[in-house]
Amino acid sequence: MSAVARGTLVGALACQKDAYLKSFSSTVLTCTEIPAPPASKKKKGAAAPPDPTPTYKIELQDTILFPEGGGQPCDFGELVETESNLKIKVFDVQRENLKAIHYTHSPLTVGSNVSVNLDWRRRLDNMQQHTGQHLLSAILDKRQLPTLSWNMGEVINYLEIPRKLSNDEIKEISQEVNDQILSNCSINVEYPDANNNEVNEEKGIMRVVHIGDLDANPCCGTHLLSTGHIKAIVLLNQFSGKAGTFRINFICGDRTINYTSQLHETTKKLMNTLSVNLEDLDLKASQTVQNLKKIQQRENNLMKELASLKANELKNNIKNNDKKFIWAYRADAELDFINNIFKELGDLSDDVNLVLFTGETGGNGAIIISGPKTNEIADKLKTITNLRGGGKGKFQGKVAEWGKSEIDQVLAYLEQEKC
Incomplete structure (x- = not known):
């Protein structure tokens, strides 16, 4: 047999x-x-789902x-x-x-x-990242910084260690790890149990990956023949992990070339946008951000003033013209603007209806409604546009996207109601 x-x-x-x-x-x-998963039920009127591959x-x-x-x-x-x-x-x-x-x-x-x-390109990339991680971990081990975990990402990898590295440490580690790459140190795999005919059916065959005399670690992965094949390792930013640990982002091998090319293209675009050379890019970007913050603060202050003026205008309409239906619309405003108007108006008499709204065709918008006809007005607006919202004492809602002519229809309705 x-x-x-x-x-x-x-x-x-x-x-x-x-x-x-x-x-x-x-x-x-x-x-x-x-076995393919059971097909989902076909909805009435819908096309039959394709057969699962x-x-x-x-x-x-x-x-x-x-x-x-x-x-x-x-x-x-x-x-x-x-x-x-x-x-x-x-x-x-x-x-x-x-x-x-x-x-x-x-x-x-x-x-x-x-x-x-x-698929050799994928394998080579995986090996460059994996062997690169072994080498980086070995250099960190020399500084009593054990690798707690690591992750190979599609673009960027990270390695978790017990504490944050200083800027000087990052420079030193980066220099040392790339010196090891330049030395083209040989990498080999040892099978400690090679003479043992029995294999543990759970743990499998023990393999230890050696990077010269620098490092020896059990590993099941595929690895490069020498550190020179890693080509380069670049340490990127650090960020907080769990329980006080820190994670270092890094890339290895051909990814460093791709990353550098993308970084160069982004830098060129920023230089063109800001009309500045590379040496002054950082300063110019900082100045631009600071100026933007000032402009945003100035705009916020102006919008508050406009909201106050609009609130006073609406109050006068109620007081002088005995208006029981008032409304305000601003295309380029947001929820904060109409909220400020609502606050400035204070408590209106029980017989006054108020509608405040914002937005432009193709964009989103915000709506506030108050008064005895709140539900009636909200229901009417829902027939015009896709309005979602609710609330007690006032209706507050949003429109995900104003459709063509919807704003004009709302304005026409409000003009009709205020008469």
Whole structure:
């Protein structure tokens, strides 16, 4: 009776033994369709929802596609069936116990031979960030700053340490870590239990990643052959973590080139916008922000004065013209403006109706209504525009977006009511 084929365990995968393999031949051991979730109920009058795309879990005898783990995202790639030349994308690789499971949208025949092709750019980026983190953590360890956690982001990574770094420390650490990159120190993986035939089915195969004599850490991830392949590490900003810890944002490898290019383009645009050279950009930006704050404060004061004037005008309409329906509208104002008018008006007599509103066509708006006909007026305005709101003593609401001619319709209604 022939033995059942067994896949290579995580820890001894081809990608973990040689992280630079870009293609590899293997055999399909299992292929299982994942049952699709139950389709949602079709709403009356709605089109039928599209059939869910089937998903398959495929285990290979061995693989160069790394399953997510150890803080490192999974690889992407392609499986090509040797006999039929059928090509299918692998969009995820995960662990099931110590198995590497490939997720696809097409099945493969069990027992068929396949070529496994790696998305090398993604792998290289993952390795630059991961090996870069090991190196940065090693330099921080020398300063009694252990790495509490870390995260590889799509653009920026962070590393969590017990305390905040000073500016001088950041400069020193940055210099030291990039000196280690320049030294092109070799990186190798050791298997301490290589002579032990028994494998722990939960912990798997122990691997220790060595960066020369500088660092040795257990790790399941794929790593570069030398620190030189990291290319560069840039420390960015720090921010508070949990329980007094701090997180350092950093980027490694080709990301530093992309980040620098984006930063340069942004800087150029700012220089053009502010009509200033690079040396004076910081000062000019600070001055612009300060001037903007002064302008905003001046505008706030002027709007308060305008609100007071408008409130006095409305009071005079009530007093001199015996008006029982008063309103005010300002296109370029916001809720604060009409709130200030409402406060300035104070307690109106019980028989006076008031409507205050703001906004322009295509933009949002605010509305305040008070008086004995509050509900009637609010209901009418709701037939004109998408008004939401409520309240006791007064109605306060907002319009998410004034539609075409809606403001004119409201104004026409208010003119009619005040007569």
